[in-house]
Amino acid sequence: MTKVIIIGSGNVATHLIKAFYKSSKVQVIQLFNRSATSTEGIPVTNSYDELLNADLYIIAVSDDSISEVSHKLPFKGRLVVHTSGSVALDELAPENRRGVFYPLQSFSRNKDISFAGIPLCIEAGNDEDRKLLEYVAHSISRKVYRVNSEQRRSLHLAAVFVNNFVNHLYAIGNDICKKNDLSFDLLKPLIAETAEKIENMSPAEAQTGPAKRHDETTVQKHLDQLNTYPTYKKIYETLTKSIQKH
Amino acid sequence: MTKVIIIGSGNVATHLIKAFYKSSKVQVIQLFNRSATSTEGIPVTNSYDELLNADLYIIAVSDDSISEVSHKLPFKGRLVVHTSGSVALDELAPENRRGVFYPLQSFSRNKDISFAGIPLCIEAGNDEDRKLLEYVAHSISRKVYRVNSEQRRSLHLAAVFVNNFVNHLYAIGNDICKKNDLSFDLLKPLIAETAEKIENMSPAEAQTGPAKRHDETTVQKHLDQLNTYPTYKKIYETLTKSIQKH
Structure with missing residues (x-):
């Protein structure tokens, strides 16, 4: 032993x-x-x-x-x-x-x-x-x-994106539900499916949504809805730009 | 029927x-x-x-x-x-x-x-x-x-955060792995666990990581690692600020 x-x-x-x-x-x-x-x-x-x-x-x-x-x-x-x-x-x-x-x-x-x-x-x-x-x-x-140490440093950084930051996006989803008298349970099947999808598909292939489709009308509607949440609006803009650049 | x-x-x-x-x-x-x-x-x-x-x-x-x-x-x-x-x-x-x-x-x-x-x-x-x-x-x-229509509009917005934006963070994790000769498979168990955790815990309770801990040394190290990826650096900064404000 x-x-x-x-x-x-x-x-x-x-x-x-x-x-x-x-x-x-x-x-x-x-x-x-x-x-x-x-x-x-x-x-x-x-x-x-x-x-x-x-x-x-x-x-x-x-x-x-x-x-x-x-x-x-x-x-x-x-x-x-x-x-x-x-x-x-x-x-x-x-x-x-x-x-x-x-x-x-x-x-x-x-x-x-x-x-x-x-x-x-x-x-x-x-x-x-x-x-x-x-x-x-x-x-x-x-x-x-x-x-090696250099790779591990990068892995740790990647883990912050797919764990800490992803969880924060869940928290934002929860906040939006609460503000509108909706149960967070409504979002849970979508959260599970989103995580499951990348088991057999690359995240790039799995990407959908208004940012990816360059659906500027919907993006603008969403930004207007976020006028009272400046921090979340900033996140929406930053991630939308990044998706469109990817 | x-x-x-x-x-x-x-x-x-x-x-x-x-x-x-x-x-x-x-x-x-x-x-x-x-x-x-x-x-x-x-x-x-x-x-x-x-x-x-x-x-x-x-x-x-x-x-x-x-x-x-x-x-x-x-x-x-x-x-x-x-x-x-x-x-x-x-x-x-x-x-x-x-x-x-x-x-x-x-x-x-x-x-x-x-x-x-x-x-x-x-x-x-x-x-x-x-x-x-x-x-x-x-x-x-x-x-x-x-x-109702107003709630549905909010749900759709929340869904963009927990689905489209989350998937983009997976894509960033994948990119960081690729650049460092690491398999994205390394991150998959963490992705699954992060999604599973919020089945029985609120996202606020589940939040961990350097931003939440106000571990400024690690945050700074991560930002330095992202110097060659300005878009991802912006996302890191924006989400870190939002976690600390939450």
Whole structure:
């Protein structure tokens, strides 16, 4: 069994612990978090000096704390990875062998999710470490990709567009419904279908709507409807222009 | 059996014909389209004078042609509806009883979709017609809503945000992947999860990301990455501001 220690207690840490708990190839032998809270009965510590010997240390803490935590580890030459989309490999302390183990998904504390379909983006400083990370990744997911720091930075940016920004457009749809005494439920089948369509069609092929059709009459009607929402009007104009340029 | 005639040959017409074909309460007795192309063996005509007597005429043509088609109908006092989200009820010729039968979904010619879950937005000029439209709507869908012209206009606008604009953000995600030799498949589980989350959570609760966290360091990094894509940079700035204002 490959021995892993997970450092952190956020959403990624929690979901990783649950996923590895079901794996027969990887064992989480210890957790590290400030409040020394155990999960699944795994031994826990909040003292760096009590960290056990393991094949892999996964730092799953907020982006801002990754470097600091990596510098506090009281050992050298071991394999230490972080799980962030936007932090470079070399922000980890150089005393240890470094890597990245980035699950490309949005985790919520109270929503279970199967790791099997989550893309795991792997980066390592040498072939042997990369193989170990791939082995560990495959123990919980079918989708393992080699992604370097530069690519990962781009992926993280792309994820902001298709997750954070898309969700904000849902929020705008919700606002428009509320203002007009309409249930947001009316929009949910359309939201589901829009997301489903790009499983088998490129987003460019799937594009429809007044902007794409250059239907200026409808665009103008919509802009007039948005006169009392200047921020949403700006978004409408910016996205319409971008669709027409695409 | 309630007798219906469908006018038009686009995506909405095609999907409606298929849906009614399975219904035991509603029968499509005739189709009207310019090329006189039959579907499901239903009698077809391309001459207004040959239109049969029916309980309901559904005009499923492009927004621009609805008024014109409604004026060409050679009869009076019958129930005539259109299927558009953005056309008002009174754009239909006043010689007939008027209504709207708006399926809130995005239809693709080659992608089958079950009507059962599609919200049907109904509007009519009087109670009796509204009841007939609700009866017809319930014969193909579980989700029937009374929506007036003003509300429908707003719904159509909201749909542009959660469908057309969301799809464009997918296209941007795809572009960023391509430029960095990454498969768009990497983003698909995140896209699916983002859409699924709002089934049981409001979009405001589901919002995450650097904009929401006011993580200005990451926002600035992302803007720098977008220096060579001025249009996407503008979108990033506009949506980030809107999330922070929300």
